Amino acid sequence: MDFDHTQLDDLIHSRIRLAVMSILAASDAVEFTFIRDRTKTTDGNLSTHLRKLEDAGYIQVEKEFVGRKPVSRYSLTDTGRQAFTAYVERLEQMLPGRGDT
Amino acid sequence: MQDNRAHEDLATIRELMVETRQAAYHGGAYFIVWGLAIGLGLLATWLFVSGAVPMPASGRATMLVTWALAIGLGGLAMWWWPIRREQRAPVRSAGGRLIGLNWMAVGTSLMIVFFIGVGFGSLPGYLMNPVSALFIGIGIFMTGVLAGIGWIRNLAFGWWLGGAVMLAYPGLWNLWFMGLLLLLLYMLPGVLLARSKG
Numbered sequence: 002m003d004f005d006h007t008q009l010d011d012l013i014h015s016r017i018r019l020a021v022m023s024i025l026a027a028s029d030a031v032e033f034t035f036i037r038d039r040t041k042t043t044d045g046n047l048s049t050h051l052r053k054l055e056d057a058g059y060i061q062v063e064k065e066f067v068g069r070k071p072v073s074r075y076s077l078t079d080t081g082r083q084a085f086t087a088y089v090e091r092l093e094q095m096l097p098g099r100g101d102t
Numbered sequence: 103m104q105d106n107r108a109h110e111d112l113a114t115i116r117e118l119m120v121e122t123r124q125a126a127y128h129g130g131a132y133f134i135v136w137g138l139a140i141g142l143g144l145l146a147t148w149l150f151v152s153g154a155v156p157m158p159a160s161g162r163a164t165m166l167v168t169w170a171l172a173i174g175l176g177g178l179a180m181w182w183w184p185i186r187r188e189q190r191a192p193v194r195s196a197g198g199r200l201i202g203l204n205w206m207a208v209g210t211s212l213m214i215v216f217f218i219g220v221g222f223g224s225l226p227g228y229l230m231n232p233v234s235a236l237f238i239g240i241g242i243f244m245t246g247v248l249a250g251i252g253w254i255r256n257l258a259f260g261w262w263l264g265g266a267v268m269l270a271y272p273g274l275w276n277l278w279f280m281g282l283l284l285l286l287l288y289m290l291p292g293v294l295l296a297r298s299k300g
Contacts, residue, residue: 027119028195035192095108
């Protein structure tokens with residue numbers, strides 16, 4: 002089966018958002034700065050992508066103060082986790098010899 | 103060509119997930135602080151037991167107070183603000199919490215063995231070194247497994263081997279040997295972990 006992006010969740014199928022979802026899928030909650038450093042993007046760019054995922058109900062944010070420093074922690078919602086799992090399964094099916102019929 | 107994209111995406115997903123799981127554990131400072139505290143306890147024990155420093159009270163009471171101070175010092179250092187800040191993992195995960203609980207279980211077990219076993223005289227004090235090495239081996243092994251860091255997991259075999267040697271050949275030299283294990287298989291990895299986290 003060929004790689005057909007139309008079969009993939011558009012919202013996740015962007016390099017940065019896929020990276021964000023992967024990071025969040027491996028954790029309970031992750032700080033903004035960690036996601037930014039791992040995705041090698043800027044604060045503004047990452048915020049835009051995070052907002053898209055948040056608007057879709059895939060992720061949620063919790064803001065708190067640690068000392069005097071504001072910290073934003075992001076986590077996957079149940080919907081987001083299901084969407085990510087489905088996305089990965091779809092990708093795996095697209096690998097040669099593992100295509101669905 | 104198109105299949106490559108799926109391959110690349112899956113590889114990226116896997117890599118990011120592994121990195122994130124490892125980041126949930128910021129153990130470097132823990133290893134260094136507790137290594138120093140236990141090291142001080144071992145040094146004080148050697149000074150008293152070898153007779154280099156006269157014991158201020160009975161042997162058992164001196165040891166109990168010495169180790170209560172060493173453990174208290176370690177606990178106090180962990181509450182020291184800069185260390186707490188460094189320890190604050192940017193990633194929260196079940197694995198990270200399990201690692202913390204694992205060390206809490208190891209520490210609690212060792213304290214019971216020492217303060218109750220040695221304190222009540224039912225366990226000879228010289229057995230504390232091999233027993234501690236075996237327990238630390240469990241803690242290290244579980245840490246490596248849960249954090250997904252293979253070389254940390256493998257350090258456990260060094261601790262277990264060291265514990266077995268000390269069980270087979272007990273003596274005053276165990277204190278120095280334990281110190282060596284602590285330095286090479288606990289504090290040095292702590293420094294490496296702390297440096298790898300930037």
